Amino acid sequence: MSLLIVDRLSKNYSKSIRALDNISFCSTEGECIGIVGESGSGKSTLARVLLGLEPYKEGNITFDGKPIAPKNRTLLREYRKNVQMIFQDTTSTLNPKLPIWKSLLEPLSNFKEISPSYLGKEGSSEREIAEVLLEMVGLDKHMVDRYPGELSGGQKQRVSIARAISIEPSLLVCDEPTASLDVTVQVQILHLLKELQKKNNMTILFISHDIRAVTFLCEKVIVLKNGSIVDQFGLEELYHRERHPYTKALIKAAEID
Ligand SMILES: Nc1ncnc2c1ncn2[C@@H]1O[C@H](COP(=O)(O)OP(=O)(O)OP(=O)(O)O)[C@@H](O)[C@H]1O
Ligand SMILES: [Mg+2]
Incomplete structure (x- = not known):
């Protein structure tokens, strides 16, 4: 059964800013999904909406069979017991005074x-x-x-x-958790996440602009561009001919082909 179902989710910040446009995907328990895309493609917006930190009007999010709606506080509290987030910038997580x-x-x-x-x-x-x-x-x-x-x-x-x-x-959302770290430390953190995911059978949504990090950690990849999913595939299909030109460009830029 799917742990998380995102169905035709859209989010506007204003009339002119459509940060997410008709996003649909699902994940099963213990799966690691990578969300990759350039700056401004809507990755952090998607993370915040999924965490219930940001409202949305169009579409549905279902977690463990229950709807996630930011206005339903009781359901949201239950949800937060099962979902955590890691940010790029630890200052938003760790209070410097504590x-x-x-x-x-x-x-x-x-x-x-x-x-x-x-x-x-x-x-x-x-x-x-x-x-x-x-x-x-x-x-x-x-x-x-x-x-x-x-x-x-x-x-x-x-x-x-x-x-x-x-x-x-059961769900860990990581928004660019390694982006501010140097390369060797990035690799260590990726290994740590992989090890913890296996040990705890967590579902991880790993957001990154770095397709190399995504392909190291994740078995499923979602490619976002201007708020839309342009490509979605299993890792084994990374080099398939039918990959979206944008995915191919990301792979080429990362020099992993
Ligand atoms: N609070 C906000 N109010 C208005 N517009 C916003 C807000 N947050 C994000 N946006 C806009 O929504 C779009 C998606 O932004 P988002 O932060 O989700 O992108 P991102 O993929 O996380 O980018 P980055 O890789 O730079 O972190 C951008 O056009 C951004 O300017
Ligand atoms: Mg971001």
Whole structure:
């Protein structure tokens, strides 16, 4: 069964700005879908709409059989227990004034009813939970007392990932999570996401302008251009002749063919 169904979704910011135009796709549990497109193609808008952070008027979004409508607060709260997002810019996730352990625990304190499988039966202290989360993303547990300003870009992104997976979401939306990192750190973060996805059977929507990152991580690729899906295919069809000319141009520019 499909976990997420996006059906003919459109979004206008104003009469002249149609950020999303008739978007349809679906994803099953544990699948990784890449959304690739140039700047301004509507990738972040799609992410925000999917998270219920931005209203939409046309089309439908269904998650686990239930509609996602930003106005229905009860349904939205239930949905947020299952969906997390990682942004390019960690400053929108990590409050610079809070020590890492406090930032890490925010999602769990919003949803006290969640008891994650990575914690033992006996109660753990908040710091212990934060330490476990840091270790899950390959960071030293002693970092719990540091502040975001004392971490590197890659370390901050790992903390954001730990924070996002703390509630064991079934859907993780990543909006250009590696765009501000240098190439070697980008690769490490991609490997980490892949490993966590397999371990937790998460569905990942991975948004990027970099088709190489998308093809490394994802088995399905959606190509956005000016708010529309121009191409949608399984990874094994990447080099097929019927790829859209825009997809071919992206592949050529990335020199992966
Ligand atoms: N809050 C807003 N109000 C008005 N227009 C907006 C708003 N946010 C985005 N847009 C417009 O919607 C279109 C899609 O923007 P979006 O941020 O979704 O693109 P993107 O693919 O994420 O680009 P980038 O790769 O640069 O992050 C653009 O034309 C943008 O100018
Ligand atoms: Mg964007």
